[in-house]
Amino acid sequence: MSNIDTSKMSAGQREALELTEAARGNDEDRSFAGGLFMGRCAWDQVYPFPEQSPADIEAGQPFLTELARILRDEVDADQIDADGEIPEPVIQHLAAIGAFGIKIPKHLGGLGLSQTNYCHAARLLGATDANLTALLSAHQSIGVPQPLKLFGTEEQQRKFLPRVAKGEISAFALTETDVGSDPARMKTTAEPEADGRHYVINGEKLWCTNGTKAGVIIVMARTPDEVVNGKPRRRITAFIVEMNTPGVEVVTRCRFMGLRALYNGVVRFTNVRVPAANIVGGVGRGLKVALTTLNTGRLTIPAACVGLMQKCLDHALDWAETREQWGAPIGKHAAIGEKLAQLAADIFATESMVLLTAALVDRDPHADIRLEAAMCKLYGSEAGWRAVDDTLQIRGGRGYETAASQRARGETPVPVERYLRDSRINRIFEGSTEIMHLFLAREALDPHLKVAGAVLDTRLPLGKRAAAAMKAGGFYALWYPSVWLPANGTPAGLTPELAPVLAYARRASRRLARTLFHAMALHGPALEKRQLTLGRIVDIGTELFALTASTLRADALIKGLCPNHPREELLRLVVCLHRRARLRIDALHRDLATNTDDAHHALSRELLDGRHTYLRPKDPGLSRPPFPTAKA
Ligand SMILES: Cc1cc2nc3c(=O)[nH]c(=O)nc-3n(C[C@H](O)[C@H](O)[C@H](O)COP(=O)(O)OP(=O)(O)OC[C@H]3O[C@@H](n4cnc5c(N)ncnc54)[C@H](O)[C@@H]3O)c2cc1C
Incomplete structure (x- = not known):
C-alpha cells in the first residue's frame, strides 16, 4: 500500500487515492525521467540516443509507405469533417494494409511492428486527419489490442487479436456521466452469477470512442468488494464485451466541436451476460489494466501532434514567406518570426521525446516509461495546441476562415480552423493536462515517500514513525549534500558543442531535486494539496527531459x-x-518563490462560496457597477 497519509482525507478522496495507488505499477526501477527529480542524470539509460535499427526501419517501411500513400491519395480530411463520416472504403483499405493491427504479433494476424514504427504511423495520421487518428488510436492504443497484448491470456489473445487485427473495430469504455478523471466512483457493475462462470453487467458508459462502430470493446466495471483487514475494498475489473451481446445498446452518438467524424457514443448495458473467461488481467485488476495500457497508449497523441505541428510549420512558413504587409514578408517581422522559431523548436523537442520513449519500450517492453510517456503527452499536447494557435495567428483572418470558404473565394484552402477544433481535445482525453501534472507529481515524490513517507504518516504508531525518521535521516544525510555538489559530467564521446547543454541539464536536475526536497520540508503532507507548486516542479522536470532528449538526438544525427x-x-x-529551457526553468523557479497562489486560492474560495456577485450581473444591460462612476 502507499506511503501517503490518507487519514485527513475525505472518504471519497481516500478511496480514489487508495484505488489508484493499488493500481500503480512496479516501480522498483527508476526511469531516466524519474531520476531527474532526484538530481540524477542516468546517461547510460539514454546515451547514445537509441536510433531505430536498420532492420526495424526495413520492417516498417512497406506499411508506412502504403499508409502514407492512402492518406495522401484517398483521404479528404475536409470532406470527412463536413460529412461527419469516414468513408467506408478508406476504413476497409486501412484494414487491408494492417493498420488495425500494427503492433499485434504476426502469428496473431498483425503486422508485429515496433512501438517506434507505430509512432511513425501516428505521426503520418496526425498530419492528415484527426478523426482517422482517433479511430485507429482508440482501437489499438487503448481498445482491445493493447490490454490483451499486455494482460490477455493465451486463449483470449488467440480468440480476439486476429479479429481486431483484420479490422474489426474495438474501443475502451471507462468514462461515465459522474466518472471522468477519477474512476473510483464508477457505477457500472458486474455481478457474478452463482456458478461464477458468467458476470452480469449493468450501467452506462459515456463518450466511448469507436463505440458506435465497434464489434468488441473493453469495459471497466465494479465487481463485488473484497475485504482487506476487515474493511471492504472496491474492485474494478476489465471485461471484453462483444457488442452484439443481448442488452448492449448504443444509446446515442455524441458530437463535438471538432473530431466531427468520431464514432463516439453512449453505450448502455442492461443485464449483459459476459463469460468470466472474458475478464482481462484478473478480477479487481481493471484499473491496473487501464493505467498500464495508457502508459504506452499515451505516446500516440504526442506522436500525432508531431505530424500536426509539422503540417502547421509548412502552412505557417508558406504564408510567412509569401504574405507581404508593411513592406516585408510577414515572417520577417520579429513577432511572426518568433512564432516560427517556437514552432520549430517544439517539433524537434516533442519528436525527440516520443522517439526516445518509444525506443525505450522497443528495447525492453517492461521498461518503466510511465514518467516519460506522461511527459510526452503533457508536453506534446500543449505544444500541439500552441502550434495550431500560432499558425492560425500567422494566417490572420484566413486562419479563422473555414477551408470551404477559402476555396469558394478561389484561394488555396488551408484548414487551420479545423486543426484548432480537432486538436483542442488532446489536452483533455487520455489524461488531461491537470491529471498529467498530478500523475507526474506522484511519481516524482515516490522516492521520498518510500524513504520518509512513514515519518509523516499519522496512521502509524509513534514508535514506528520514530524508527522511520532514523532511517530517513540516514538517507538524507548522504543524499542531501550530494545534490549540492558540483556536477557537470556529460557522456563520453558527446559532440563537444553539446556538452554545455547536458552539463546544464545535470546541474538543473540537482537544483530541481533540492527544490522538491525544500517544498516537502516546508509543506510536509500538505504539499500534496499544493497543486500549483507541484505543477511547476513537474514542468521543470518535463523541460529537462525535453532538452535532454533533443540534445541526445541532435548528437546522434550530427554523428552522421x-x-x-x-x-x-x-x-x-x-x-x-537550451536558451528557451533555461529561461522557462528560471521563470518556474521564480514562480515557485513568488506567486499569486494563495491570493488566487482565497479568491476562488470566495467565488465558490457565492460571493463577488457583481461579476455575474443577472442583467448586464441594467445593473450598475458596484462602484460610483466619475462624472464626465
Ligand atoms: C472526444 C472524446 C473522446 C473520448 N473518448 C473516450 C473513450 O474512448 N473512452 C473513455 O473511457 N473515455 C473517453 N473520453 C473521456 C475522457 O477521457 C474524459 O473526458 C477525461 O478523462 C476527463 O474527464 P471529464 O471530462 O469527466 O472531466 P473531469 O474529470 O470532470 O474534469 C474536469 C476538469 O477538472 C480537472 N480535474 C479533475 N480532477 C482534478 C484534480 N484532482 N485536480 C485538478 N484538476 C482536476 C480536469 O483536468 C478537467 O480540466 C472521451 C472524451 C471526449 C470528449
Missing part, C-alpha cells in the same frame, strides 16, 4: 546517422532549445 541534418542547423536548434 542521418546525413540530411546539417551540423550547424542542428546546433542552432539546440542552442534555441
